[in-house]
Amino acid sequence: MIGSFGSRTRPLRQARRLFLGRRPPSPLAILLGRRHGGFVLFLLAAFAAAIIFTDSPPPAPALHYAISVYDGDTIRLGQERIRIVGLDTPELGHRAECEFEALAAERAKQALIGEIARGNVELQRQGTDRYGRTLARVTVDGRDVADTLIAQGLARPYGGGRRESWCS
Incomplete structure (x- = not known):
């Protein structure tokens, strides 16, 4: 049943x-x-x-959250001071030789802040300078920051040695 x-x-x-x-x-x-x-x-x-055992590398950390911009060609990553290789920007504040240089320095600094905030930042360290700063090539999403600032007219190409005046 x-x-x-x-x-x-x-x-x-x-x-x-x-x-x-x-x-x-x-x-x-x-x-x-x-x-x-x-x-x-x-x-x-x-x-x-x-x-x-995957071959993919770990993701690169997003550095733009830890970076602070000192001026148009110097940044800080924690306690490390980094001088960006390949460019020279005007000096800020009391180191500026004239009013034009001080204004141009502020514009370069703001442009660098914008570039770093735009994407993934990579550093290729290349040694240190006489002030103890790390010399590094800085790229944002694969674009060289020095080339970008030079193209915008906010910096000059620089390979070391004596700087030209921004006031002449």
């Missing part, structure tokens, strides 16, 4: 007979079992190995 009390308990009785006198298998035993457990364990190990 279908739907009777006896027919509903048959699967339960069969399950009890299977484990009569034995404990049910643990989840680990199921994974290591003879039927499909070995294959499942192999898949888990292969997946873990693929995650651990």
Whole structure:
């Protein structure tokens, strides 16, 4: 008779007979079992190995959150002072020789702040200068910051040595 009390308990009785006198298998035993457990364990190990031994490099940290701009050609990354290689910008404040240089320095600083805030910043360190600053090429999303500021007329190309005056 279908739907009777006896027919509903048959699967339960069969399950009890299977484990009569034995404990049910643990989840680990199921994974290591003879039927499909070995294959499942192999898949888990292969997946873990693929995650651990992937060739992709870790993502580069977004440096623009930690960078502060000192002037148009000098930035700070924490306590490290970094002189941007390849450009010279006017001097700020009391170091400016004339009013034009002071105004141009502020424009260059604001432009550098905008460039750094625009994207992912990368530094290629190249040593130190006589003031102890790190010399580095700075790029934002692959574009050289020195080339950008020079193209905007806010900086001059600079390869070291004596600077030209911004006031003449």
